[in-house]
Amino acid sequence: MQDTVVTVEGRFEHRHAAERGTVSLDVGFESDVRDDAVRRTTHAHARLVDQVRSMHDESAGPVTWWASQRVAVWAQRPWSDQGARPPLVHHASVQLEATFADLARLAAWVEQVAVLDGVTVLGVQWALTDPTRTRLLEDARERAVADAIDRARAYARALGMRDVRPLAVAEPGMLGDPGPGSPGDEPPVLAAARAMVADAAEGRLDLKPDELSVAVRVHARFAAS
Numbered sequence: 001m002q003d004t005v006v007t008v009e010g011r012f013e014h015r016h017a018a019e020r021g022t023v024s025l026d027v028g029f030e031s032d033v034r035d036d037a038v039r040r041t042t043h044a045h046a047r048l049v050d051q052v053r054s055m056h057d058e059s060a061g062p063v064t065w066w067a068s069q070r071v072a073v074w075a076q077r078p079w080s081d082q083g084a085r086p087p088l089v090h091h092a093s094v095q096l097e098a099t100f101a102d103l104a105r106l107a108a109w110v111e112q113v114a115v116l117d118g119v120t121v122l123g124v125q126w127a128l129t130d131p132t133r134t135r136l137l138e139d140a141r142e143r144a145v146a147d148a149i150d151r152a153r154a155y156a157r158a159l160g161m162r163d164v165r166p167l168a169v170a171e172p173g174m175l176g177d178p179g180p181g182s183p184g185d186e187p188p189v190l191a192a193a194r195a196m197v198a199d200a201a202e203g204r205l206d207l208k209p210d211e212l213s214v215a216v217r218v219h220a221r222f223a224a225s
Helices: 034-055 103-113 130-158 188-201
Strands: 004-016 020-031 063-068 072-076 089-100 119-127 164-170 212-224
Touching (some): 004 130, 034 103, 103 119, 130 164
Antiparallel strands (some): 072 089
16 A cells, blocks of 8 residues: 655643843933933943842852943934924933843842832843753653654544654744744744733733743654555
């Protein structure tokens, strides 16, 4: 009997609590006087940097990494429907990011600085450590392939066949028959993390993240006989 080709998709997903949180802050003021906007911004920013530096320890935490941009300064003239030319309003702004290994300390610090004048919490991006993500990803890949084998065997049995022989296995889209949303699907870990940032932009900062997802999909082709 001629072999029948069976093409399936295997899936597996791990869910794991977040292990790192990177908070993004914007520090900025506006004023009729340029130097005043810059002075207030740099002063508030320096206070936050001092706090972050005091917590920074790359191996022990609670802050394992931080970065800051340069102060941006610009001016704009408010719109007026009276035909007048209002004076320029000067703006100064600088962003600061810090990654916390201690999520309780992150929550406490964010709650502390969020009420300071000129400080806006842009969001928190949750993540796993690299070793955890690598371990879960490798395991999910193996289990996704096992799921594909189980699916192929089920289809073969439905066709009255007993044996399946692997012909090809690939990531979605690489066998020439992509499913919905592939190729180029965003890893679920990143998708979950970015959703937190979007919520923060709408005024809903979630400091108790849901579990993060590490998911794998594979496409596989088998010869059934």
